[in-house]
Amino acid sequence: MRSIQQSLGKFHEVGIRPVAISVDPPEASRDLCQKAGYTFTFLSDPKAEAIRRYDLVHAGQGINGQDIARPAEFLLDSSGTVRWVNLTENYWVRARPEQILEAAKAIQ
Amino acid sequence: MRIQRFNWPIWSGFLLSLIALLSYPFLFVNWPVTRDFPWANLLLFGIAAVLLFLGVRRAFSPDRRRISKIAASVLVTFGVLVLAFFIFSFFIASRWLPASRGAPQVGRKAPDFTLADTNNKQVSLSNLLSEPINGKPPKGLLLIFYRGYW
Numbered sequence: 117m118r119s120i121q122q123s124l125g126k127f128h129e130v131g132i133r134p135v136a137i138s139v140d141p142p143e144a145s146r147d148l149c150q151k152a153g154y155t156f157t158f159l160s161d162p163k164a165e166a167i168r169r170y171d172l173v174h175a176g177q178g179i180n181g182q183d184i185a186r187p188a189e190f191l192l193d194s195s196g197t198v199r200w201v202n203l204t205e206n207y208w209v210r211a212r213p214e215q216i217l218e219a220a221k222a223i224q
Numbered sequence: 225m226r227i228q229r230f231n232w233p234i235w236s237g238f239l240l241s242l243i244a245l246l247s248y249p250f251l252f253v254n255w256p257v258t259r260d261f262p263w264a265n266l267l268l269f270g271i272a273a274v275l276l277f278l279g280v281r282r283a284f285s286p287d288r289r290r291i292s293k294i295a296a297s298v299l300v301t302f303g304v305l306v307l308a309f310f311i312f313s314f315f316i317a318s319r320w321l322p323a324s325r326g327a328p329q330v331g332r333k334a335p336d337f338t339l340a341d342t343n344n345k346q347v348s349l350s351n352l353l354s355e356p357i358n359g360k361p362p363k364g365l366l367l368i369f370y371r372g373y374w
Contacts, residue, residue, distance in 0.1 A: 118254055120368065131363030135352055137339065138372030146342040148373065159339040159347060166337035171326030172369050185369040186321045190334060192365040196353055198328045199364070206318045207371065208253065209260045216366060223364045 121154050123213035132191070132220050133157070139164055139184050161185075191216060193223045231288075234279025234296045237272045241303040244268035245310045262314055269307050276300045334367070 120127070120134050127134055135157045138145070145158040161167050167185040174186040189211045191200035200219035202211040248265045252258035258265075276299070282288070283296030328334050338348040352365055 117368070117370070119256060120366075127366065128357050131357055131360060132366050133352060133355075133357055133362050133364070134366040134368060136368045136370060138370050140372040142340050142342050142344050144373060149342060157347070157352070158342050160341070161337075161339050166335070166339060167369060169335040169337065170328060170369065171324045172322070174322055174371070177371070184371050186324060187371060188324065188327065188369045190328065190367040190369075192334050192353070192367065194353055194361065194363055196334050196336075196349060196365075198330050198332050198334050201327065201330060203324050203327060205321065206314075207321060208262075208314060208318050210256075212256045220364060220366075 117154060118152065119210075119213050121152070121156065123217070124156055126213070126217055127220075130217065130220050132216075132223075135159060137161055137166060137185065139167065139178065139182065189216065191219050191223070199223055231279055231282050231292060231296065233275045234283060234299050237275030237277075237279050238299040238303050240268060240272035240275060241306045244272055245306050248310070248314070262310075265310065265314075269310070272303060273307075276303045 117136060120136075124134065133156070136145075136154075137159045139162050140148070140158075140160060141162055142160045145160055148154065149158055159166075164173055164183045164185065167173055167183070170188070170190075172185045172188050173183045175183050178184045187204050187207050187210060189202040190198055193199050199222065200216070202215075204210060244265050247268065248262055252262065252264050280296050280300050283292045334349065336349045338346050341347050349365075353362065356362065
């Protein structure tokens with residue numbers, strides 16, 4: 117998230133809007149954004165509905181045993197078609213902004 | 225009475241192993257270069273291991289009291305457990321992720337959704353795809369799913 121925020125200008129320059137999605141309620145995401153200084157869109161999926169539709173549910177992994185999202189990144193073009201996907205094998209390891217910006221070059 | 229010098233290598237080795245563990249989630253995770261592979265933490269563990277080894281050697285020299293030997297054994301055991309926990313959390317437990325074979329693939333339409341943003345405003349995928357960025361229509365969208373903190 118931090119690295120996405122740091123590269124936010126570059127993403128906007130190429131017309132890409134980053135959007136973060138988790139099961140956190142809107143208030144929790146708002147706190148996070150304020151504390152960490154994130155200025156891009158954060159969406160709340162407390163019932164993991166969108167997360168389920170994308171087949172990203174990591175069952176029972178929340179603090180109270182609720183279903184959460186496994187980390188994943190999708191780059192869509194303006195028609196909503198997936199152009200690049202990253203399903204990490206290790207949740208500490210995330211896509212780097214440079215990788216995503218490289219993939220974004222193919223979208224016109 | 226024998227003069228008992230403080231066994232600083234064993235204590236600093238143990239302390240350093242704790243720092244090596246905690247500095248990953250609290251510090252090194254912030255930079256991709258130290259996050260994607262925890263070389264900085266493994267380096268700290270390496271230094272901690274050397275200190276613990278020196279500490280044990282010192283504790284088991286003939287002029288040390290039994291309490292010093294016991295303390296050294298306990299600390300070195302904890303140090304090894306801390307390293308084992310780190311290896312387990314980074315290299316093993318963090319890979320227990322669902323396969324997500326049904327996740328949208330390249331070339332497919334991304335499934336639609338409507339979710340609340342941080343102001344409790346409902347936002348749909350089509351909103352996000354059409355709302356201008358810096359006055360220009362967006363070329364694309366980067367969806368980042370993350371585990372969340374709750």
